[in-house]
Amino acid sequence: MIPVSQCHVVATNPSSGVVLLQFPNSFDMNWSLFRPQEFYESANDSFRGKYFSVSAYMRWYAMNEHKRKKKSPNATGFDYLDRVLGLNIPGDIFINFFDVFGEADDIRPQEQEVYDKVACVLEVDDLRDTDFYVIAYYQGSGDSSVLDHELAHARFALDPKYRADATRIVKENWSPALEKAMRKRGYGDNVLVDEAHAFSLTQWGKWFPWYLRDKQARKMRREIRKALL
Numbered sequence: 001m002i003p004v005s006q007c008h009v010v011a012t013n014p015s016s017g018v019v020l021l022q023f024p025n026s027f028d029m030n031w032s033l034f035r036p037q038e039f040y041e042s043a044n045d046s047f048r049g050k051y052f053s054v055s056a057y058m059r060w061y062a063m064n065e066h067k068r069k070k071k072s073p074n075a076t077g078f079d080y081l082d083r084v085l086g087l088n089i090p091g092d093i094f095i096n097f098f099d100v101f102g103e104a105d106d107i108r109p110q111e112q113e114v115y116d117k118v119a120c121v122l123e124v125d126d127l128r129d130t131d132f133y134v135i136a137y138y139q140g141s142g143d144s145s146v147l148d149h150e151l152a153h154a155r156f157a158l159d160p161k162y163r164a165d166a167t168r169i170v171k172e173n174w175s176p177a178l179e180k181a182m183r184k185r186g187y188g189d190n191v192l193v194d195e196a197h198a199f200s201l202t203q204w205g206k207w208f209p210w211y212l213r214d215k216q217a218r219k220m221r222r223e224i225r226k227a228l229l
């Protein structure tokens with residue numbers, strides 16, 4: 001058997017409570033973390049907050065997300081492992097994932113390795129003793145804006161004043177066009193505000209080019225950057 005540690009994930013702690021996982025490639029990152037990530041933010045209620053097997057998720061993705069993204073009713077596949085550039089998981093959800101999937105006796109070696117590295121970098125025996133936030137990216141995932149985007153999520157979770165300011169500005173400027181764009185990218189209700197704030201700070205033009213034409217979205221982006229950068 002090939003040892004799982006060959007995926008060479010490196011864990012660091014760039015600021016208080018933030019655990020940054022750096023993977024050598026998109027396959028290792030997403031193959032290790034797609035279940036905790038979807039447990040946190042899947043738009044599908046059958047996965048968010050619940051136990052699911054690898055094959056159940058892959059089949060659902062192939063039959064729904066892949067077809068939708070390829071705009072073809074006959075397309076099936078699992079491009080998730082190439083498509084996702086960075087990941088973010090709040091600490092309490094991360095712990096809950098291991099409780100729920102441990103109960104089902106289905107924690108994969110890749111997932112266990114990540115858990116062990118997170119506990120090691122935070123220097124705690126029990127992750128319940130500390131507030132933390134897990135972010136991940138891989139070498140070659142693009143420019144530094146991927147990392148900046150994930151760091152914005154971590155700060156949103158760990159800094160109450162920052163979160164309150166970001167939430168207020170996003171809610172004051174929320175629009176049907178923004179909601180539609182977020183839903184189209186597959187975000188569930190629980191992360192809409194956080195994602196809108198993170199995209200306002202980073203990568204906005206790349207992923208939401210329509211904002212250049214949308215007055216409300218431009219105003220939101222301006223106010224967020226002024227208040228939080």
Ligand SMILES: [Zn+2]
Pocket residue numbers: 088149153195198
């Ligand atoms: Zn994000």
